[in-house]
Amino acid sequence: MNIGEKIVLTEAAPEDRSAAIREALRDAIIDRRLAPGTKLSEAEVGSLFDVSRTVARAALQILAFEGLVTIERNRGAFVSNPSPEEARQIFASRRLIEPGIIAAAVERITAEDIEQFRRLLDEEARYMNERGPAARRAEIKASGEFHLMLARLSGNTILERFMDELVARSSLVIAIYGRSGISSCGHGEHAAIVEALEKRDAARTSQLMLHHIDHIEADLDLRLQEGMALRNALGF
Amino acid sequence: MNIGEKIVLTEAAPEDRSAAIREALRDAIIDRRLAPGTKLSEAEVGSLFDVSRTVARAALQILAFEGLVTIERNRGAFVSNPSPEEARQIFASRRLIEPGIIAAAVERITAEDIEQFRRLLDEEARYMNERGPAARRAEIKASGEFHLMLARLSGNTILERFMDELVARSSLVIAIYGRSGISSCGHGEHAAIVEALEKRDAARTSQLMLHHIDHIEADLDLRLQEGMALRNALGF
DNA sequence: CAGAAGAAGATTGCATACAATTTTTGCAAT
DNA sequence: ATTGCAAAAATTGTATGCAATCTTCTTCTG
Known part of the structure; x- marks a missing residue:
C-alpha cells in the first residue's frame, strides 16, 4: 500500500520537524487515511516530508x-494492528481516565469553552449530513477532537497526553473492529455531555461519558475477530 | 556533573540497545543516582554504553x-526539573489511575502475588534499617517497585506504562521537593495496602492508596520552591 | 579590575555512508 | 503450474561527517 498522497504538511515548522511529522502521521492514522498494517518505510516518510x-x-x-x-x-514500521485484548485495555483505560478529566474540567470550564464545544458539535453534525469518504474522515476526526478538547480543559498536561494516545489508538481499534463505521448516536451523546458539562454536573457528565464509551465499545465485534486472529495465526 | 560511574549495564542486550539504555537511565533517575538538572550529553551516554x-x-x-x-x-538533554505545577499534575494523575489499577488487580491477584509483595516489603524493611546512600537508593527503588508491581497485576499494559512514567517522574519530584528524604511511614502504608489487597477489598485498598499518595505529596514543599523557581526565572 | 568582544572548542541537528538483514526476483527442477 | 534456491534489490540499524549553534576562554577596552 502506498502512503503517498494521503499525507499533507500542515505547517512549515522550521524547528522540531520530527514532531511535525509525528503529528501529520497521527492525524492520518486517526482519521483512517492510513489503515492498520500499512507499512511506513523510513525512506518514504522521509521523502514525503522532505527530510532525511x-x-x-x-x-x-x-x-x-x-x-x-x-x-x-x-x-520496519507499520501502522499498528491492535489485538482485541489491546482494544479492551484501551477502553478500560479510557473508562478510568475520562471521568477524572471531567472532574477536573468541570472546575475550570468557562462559558467560552462551552461555546467552543458547541461549534465542534455543529461541525460534527455538518459532516454527518454529508456523503463521501472525506466527510466521513472529517467526522471521525471531529469526534476524537471532542475528547481531546475535554482533556485540554482538565489543565493536566499529563492526562492530556495520555488521552492523545488513547484517542488515536481507539481510532485504530474502531477501524479494525468497528461494525457500523461510526456509531451515529455518538453525536447525540456528545451533545448530552456538553449539556451536563455546562451545568457543571460532574457526576452526571461522567455517567454519560461512561455510557458513551460503552456504546463505542459495544459497536465493536471483538469476538468474531478473535477467531480471525486465530485463523491468521495458523497461517491463514 | 559527571554521570560516569553512576550507570551500570544490567544485561548484554544484543538487540534494541536503545531500550536497554533507556532502562538504565530510567533506573538511575528513579533511585536518584542522576539528579535533576544533570546533563546527559549524547557523546557521554553513547561512550558509556559503547554505542554511537x-x-x-x-x-x-x-x-x-x-x-x-x-x-x-x-x-542538549538534561534530567528533568519538574515544576511544582508539574508535580501536582503527576500526583493528580496517580490519584486517578492507581485506584483503577487496584480495582483491576483485586480481580486477578493470586496468593503467589501476595507472597511476592511480602518479599518486596521485607526488602524495603531491610534497606530501611541499613545506613548509607546505597541502602537509601535501594529503598527508594523498592518503594517505586511496589507501585509498579501493582500496575503489572492490573493486566493492563497501557496503564502499566503510564505508571512507569508516573513513578519515575514522582521520584524526580521527591528528589527536588522532598522534605524528609523518604517518608518512613511509607513502608507501613505499603504493608497495609498489601493486607487490604489480600482481602480483595478494592474500596479499602484504594482508600489506603489515596492516603498514601496524599502523604507522599504532603511531604513535599512545593510552595517554598515556587519562590525558588521564580528567583530562577529572574536570572537565578 | 570589570565588562565586552571575539575566537576557539565543544555539542547538537541532520544527512549520508556502509554493513547486516530481509524481501523480491529469476530460474531451474519436479 | 508449483516448489526450491540463489542472486539481486531494497530496507533497516548504526556509525560517522559536517554545518549550525552554543559555551568557554582569551583578550582588549574603558
Whole structure:
C-alpha cells in the first residue's frame, strides 16, 4: 500500500520537524487515511516530508512508543494492528481516565469553552449530513477532537497526553473492529455531555461519558475477530 | 556533573540497545543516582554504553517524550526539573489511575502475588534499617517497585506504562521537593495496602492508596520552591 | 579590575555512508 | 503450474561527517 498522497504538511515548522511529522502521521492514522498494517518505510516518510531518514525514523520511534505504530526489527514500521485484548485495555483505560478529566474540567470550564464545544458539535453534525469518504474522515476526526478538547480543559498536561494516545489508538481499534463505521448516536451523546458539562454536573457528565464509551465499545465485534486472529495465526 | 560511574549495564542486550539504555537511565533517575538538572550529553551516554550517538540519542528522545528528560534545542538533554505545577499534575494523575489499577488487580491477584509483595516489603524493611546512600537508593527503588508491581497485576499494559512514567517522574519530584528524604511511614502504608489487597477489598485498598499518595505529596514543599523557581526565572 | 568582544572548542541537528538483514526476483527442477 | 534456491534489490540499524549553534576562554577596552 502506498502512503503517498494521503499525507499533507500542515505547517512549515522550521524547528522540531520530527514532531511535525509525528503529528501529520497521527492525524492520518486517526482519521483512517492510513489503515492498520500499512507499512511506513523510513525512506518514504522521509521523502514525503522532505527530510532525511534520521528525522523520519525519530518520529516513527516515538509513535511506536505510543503504540500507534509497531516496529519489527529489521522489517520496519507499520501502522499498528491492535489485538482485541489491546482494544479492551484501551477502553478500560479510557473508562478510568475520562471521568477524572471531567472532574477536573468541570472546575475550570468557562462559558467560552462551552461555546467552543458547541461549534465542534455543529461541525460534527455538518459532516454527518454529508456523503463521501472525506466527510466521513472529517467526522471521525471531529469526534476524537471532542475528547481531546475535554482533556485540554482538565489543565493536566499529563492526562492530556495520555488521552492523545488513547484517542488515536481507539481510532485504530474502531477501524479494525468497528461494525457500523461510526456509531451515529455518538453525536447525540456528545451533545448530552456538553449539556451536563455546562451545568457543571460532574457526576452526571461522567455517567454519560461512561455510557458513551460503552456504546463505542459495544459497536465493536471483538469476538468474531478473535477467531480471525486465530485463523491468521495458523497461517491463514 | 559527571554521570560516569553512576550507570551500570544490567544485561548484554544484543538487540534494541536503545531500550536497554533507556532502562538504565530510567533506573538511575528513579533511585536518584542522576539528579535533576544533570546533563546527559549524547557523546557521554553513547561512550558509556559503547554505542554511537545515534543510539544514545534515540534513547534520550524517548525519555524526553516521557517527561523524564528535557531536551533544549541545540543545548542538549538534561534530567528533568519538574515544576511544582508539574508535580501536582503527576500526583493528580496517580490519584486517578492507581485506584483503577487496584480495582483491576483485586480481580486477578493470586496468593503467589501476595507472597511476592511480602518479599518486596521485607526488602524495603531491610534497606530501611541499613545506613548509607546505597541502602537509601535501594529503598527508594523498592518503594517505586511496589507501585509498579501493582500496575503489572492490573493486566493492563497501557496503564502499566503510564505508571512507569508516573513513578519515575514522582521520584524526580521527591528528589527536588522532598522534605524528609523518604517518608518512613511509607513502608507501613505499603504493608497495609498489601493486607487490604489480600482481602480483595478494592474500596479499602484504594482508600489506603489515596492516603498514601496524599502523604507522599504532603511531604513535599512545593510552595517554598515556587519562590525558588521564580528567583530562577529572574536570572537565578 | 570589570565588562565586552571575539575566537576557539565543544555539542547538537541532520544527512549520508556502509554493513547486516530481509524481501523480491529469476530460474531451474519436479 | 508449483516448489526450491540463489542472486539481486531494497530496507533497516548504526556509525560517522559536517554545518549550525552554543559555551568557554582569551583578550582588549574603558
